Amino acid sequence: MITNFQNKIKEEIEKFSAELSLPPAELYEPIRYMLSLGGKRIRPIFVMMACDLFSNKTEHAVHAALAVELFHNFTLVHDDIMDNAPLRRNKLTVYRKWNKSAAILSGDVMMVKAYQLIGRSKLSPDVLEAVLSVFNEMAVKVCEGQQWDLNYEQLHNISIPQYFKMIELKTAVLIAACMKMGALIGGAKEEDTENLYEFGKNTGIAFQLQDDLMDVYGEEEKFGKLKGGDIIANKKTFLLLKASAIATSNHYLKEELEQWMGASPHLTPALSKGEGEIQRERETKDAAEKVKAVMRIYDFVNVKKITEEEINSYHQKAVNALEKISAPEAKKQALIEFTSSLLKRET
Amino acid sequence: MITNFQNKIKEEIEKFSAELSLPPAELYEPIRYMLSLGGKRIRPIFVMMACDLFSNKTEHAVHAALAVELFHNFTLVHDDIMDNAPLRRNKLTVYRKWNKSAAILSGDVMMVKAYQLIGRSKLSPDVLEAVLSVFNEMAVKVCEGQQWDLNYEQLHNISIPQYFKMIELKTAVLIAACMKMGALIGGAKEEDTENLYEFGKNTGIAFQLQDDLMDVYGEEEKFGKLKGGDIIANKKTFLLLKASAIATSNHYLKEELEQWMGASPHLTPALSKGEGEIQRERETKDAAEKVKAVMRIYDFVNVKKITEEEINSYHQKAVNALEKISAPEAKKQALIEFTSSLLKRET
Numbered sequence: 199m200i201t202n203f204q205n206k207i208k209e210e211i212e213k214f215s216a217e218l219s220l221p222p223a224e225l226y227e228p229i230r231y232m233l234s235l236g237g238k239r240i241r242p243i244f245v246m247m248a249c250d251l252f253s254n255k256t257e258h259a260v261h262a263a264l265a266v267e268l269f270h271n272f273t274l275v276h277d278d279i280m281d282n283a284p285l286r287r288n289k290l291t292v293y294r295k296w297n298k299s300a301a302i303l304s305g306d307v308m309m310v311k312a313y314q315l316i317g318r319s320k321l322s323p324d325v326l327e328a329v330l331s332v333f334n335e336m337a338v339k340v341c342e343g344q345q346w347d348l349n350y351e352q353l354h355n356i357s358i359p360q361y362f363k364m365i366e367l368k369t370a371v372l373i374a375a376c377m378k379m380g381a382l383i384g385g386a387k388e389e390d391t392e393n394l395y396e397f398g399k400n401t402g403i404a405f406q407l408q409d410d411l412m413d414v415y416g417e418e419e420k421f422g423k424l425k426g427g428d429i430i431a432n433k434k435t436f437l438l439l440k441a442s443a444i445a446t447s448n449h450y451l452k453e454e455l456e457q458w459m460g461a462s463p464h465l466t467p468a469l470s471k472g473e474g475e476i477q478r479e480r481e482t483k484d485a486a487e488k489v490k491a492v493m494r495i496y497d498f499v500n501v502k503k504i505t506e507e508e509i510n511s512y513h514q515k516a517v518n519a520l521e522k523i524s525a526p527e528a529k530k531q532a533l534i535e536f537t538s539s540l541l542k543r544e545t
Numbered sequence: 546m547i548t549n550f551q552n553k554i555k556e557e558i559e560k561f562s563a564e565l566s567l568p569p570a571e572l573y574e575p576i577r578y579m580l581s582l583g584g585k586r587i588r589p590i591f592v593m594m595a596c597d598l599f600s601n602k603t604e605h606a607v608h609a610a611l612a613v614e615l616f617h618n619f620t621l622v623h624d625d626i627m628d629n630a631p632l633r634r635n636k637l638t639v640y641r642k643w644n645k646s647a648a649i650l651s652g653d654v655m656m657v658k659a660y661q662l663i664g665r666s667k668l669s670p671d672v673l674e675a676v677l678s679v680f681n682e683m684a685v686k687v688c689e690g691q692q693w694d695l696n697y698e699q700l701h702n703i704s705i706p707q708y709f710k711m712i713e714l715k716t717a718v719l720i721a722a723c724m725k726m727g728a729l730i731g732g733a734k735e736e737d738t739e740n741l742y743e744f745g746k747n748t749g750i751a752f753q754l755q756d757d758l759m760d761v762y763g764e765e766e767k768f769g770k771l772k773g774g775d776i777i778a779n780k781k782t783f784l785l786l787k788a789s790a791i792a793t794s795n796h797y798l799k800e801e802l803e804q805w806m807g808a809s810p811h812l813t814p815a816l817s818k819g820e821g822e823i824q825r826e827r828e829t830k831d832a833a834e835k836v837k838a839v840m841r842i843y844d845f846v847n848v849k850k851i852t853e854e855e856i857n858s859y860h861q862k863a864v865n866a867l868e869k870i871s872a873p874e875a876k877k878q879a880l881i882e883f884t885s886s887l888l889k890r891e892t
Contacts, residue, residue, distance in 0.1 A: 224692055225692040276650070279649060299627040303692055306684075307685060314685070317678060326674070338658070342569060342654075345572040348646055
């Protein structure tokens with residue numbers, strides 16, 4: 199079933215992408231480029247699976263599924279500008295490959311195209327209105343989440359509840375909205391729709407915790423990112439915040455963690471171009487040393503296990519919400535297996 | 546009647562703005578700031594007037610009117626980043642007052658909020674769908690127009706038809722969409738709706754030509770911009786393209802115009818900080834000389850009169866489209882008077 203959905207989504211994305219062979223190329227090529235970078239298409243598959251729980255007319259959910267994938271890619275394009283990110287899925291980010299203006303504008307068009315896709319779905323007026331309303335609320339929250347994330351980068355003390363609120367807005371409400379939109383299109387009862395939203399929200403939080411964990415403890419090749427990238431960038435992840443919280447009672451540990459996380463890998467600026475090579479080597483060495491040192495602290499406070507327990511707890515909350523829903527057991531089981539496989543993907 | 550609409554729009558914008566006293570401030574304050582900068586609110590007034598041609602239930606058009614104003618402000622916030630514009634209505638642009646990330650994100654939220662506002666309108670399903678579809682198509686075209694504008698900045702030879710296509714997309718389709726959305730909400734027949742779209746499109750083109758003209762021949766205080774700003778920035782306006790086209794047959798004139806328009810006001814870079822003051826004085830002098838020289842050429846080829854005739858011709862096309870519409874003569878007349886007053890606002 200999931201393979202069917204994956205194939206359907208792939209096919210629809212290719213069709214949609216082909217429609218965008220339009221001038222001006224600077225506006226439309228970045229959209230096709232982003233869609234060609236692939237990814238697991240988790241979000242559109244969730245829309246389809248949610249719809250499938252309540253109806254076998256999943257073809258009605260295809261456009262909404264495409265819309266969330268497009269929206270997700272819009273946020274990536276704009277976020278990459280804000281985060282100065284050079285790479286995305288091992289390829290240049292849009293603003294690096296083209297420029298910032300093209301990235302801003304093509305992102306804007308992706309958002310509009312997402313709305314256009316929803317408008318294309320053959321939905322009854324009530325369902326269309328409800329789907330749009332869920333989509334709008336989600337979109338506002340995702341922007342709020344990104345702004346909190348940007349704000350927190352500048353702050354020294356972020357509490358764990360603040361972190362959870364931020365990832366809920368930035369990451370989890372999109373997964374939740376996917377489930378809710380699918381449920382609405384499938385004709386679910388209100389109670390089931392709300393429980394599926396809860397399923398999505400808790401699953402989304404578990405996904406983000408898993409991402410935080412994999413950055414440090416994942417297998418590099420599978421994860422496709424530099425190991426410890428979050429540590430190098432001083433990113434406030436669950437692991438860091440939790441380790442800091444535990445370290446509060448241990449003066450020596452706290453000081454060491456703060457020293458490392460305050461330290462930039464760019465410790466010594468290159469004095470001339472000729473020194474660039476040596477400089478880069480030194481930075482790589484400093485960065486590796488930093489990752490190793492912080493990981494020693496993480497291991498000491500057992501943050502891997504704590505994070506895994508947290509992930510399991512959110513996953514369990516999600517499963518509990520799903521179990522309350524009136525839908526065929528086999529389909530609910532397929533949804534649980536899909537999320538479980540995603541959560542265990544690199545351990 | 547127009548005063549009523551103006552007051553209603555003002556009141557609704559204030560109400561909407563008050564709703565946005567929300568955290569995170571970096572996300573919502575820029576929206577409130579943009580809405581507080583004022584402006585003539587031409588676009589929402591057009592939505593109201595278009596609806597009023599066909600129905601006295603203009604309260605149904607208020608949310609759509611607000612939505613287009615918000616969308617317009619979203620484009621300003623993002624365009625100002627792309628254009629490196631320091632000021633907007635004599636105040637700092639959002640990305641200068643806050644930063645680029647806040648400008649990108651708050652712009653994104655403004656777009657979503659525009660959709661949310663349309664969703665709030667109490668419209669029948671058919672009308673809502675039609676209004677959303679007009680809004681979506683318009684939004685895509687406005688982004689295309691901005692991308693063409695950015696592309697044309699880098700090109701030496703832009704034809705007058707290319708220029709007209711660009712301003713149609715970037716500026717005129719928004720006015721056209723305002724009229725069409727208002728007409729749809731007012732319950733207009735399809736033919737009337739299409740004619741009103743034509744009215745809006747041609748009016749929008751006339752507005753942009755008028756803007757181009759006022760940059761050079763407007764009264765500085767009234768226009769609120771630096772006189773000849775487009776000339777200083779080498780912007781490809783109708784006046785420049787037309788003057789270039791006429792100058793093609795006059796070798797001397799063509800060379801002089803090209804020399805001036807190729808010349809940057811930053812002719813001699815300041816060698817040290819101490820020279821900044823002298824440098825700025827020199828730049829101001831160079832810029833003023835450039836404006837004077839280009840205006841001499843404009844006067845020589847009579848481009849003011851040609852532009853005025855072009856404006857009149859588009860205004861007349863707009864009026865002709867309006868005349869075909871079945872609506873009370875007095876209301877059509879009010880619409881003509883409103884656009885005429887806007888077109889003559891500074892001459």
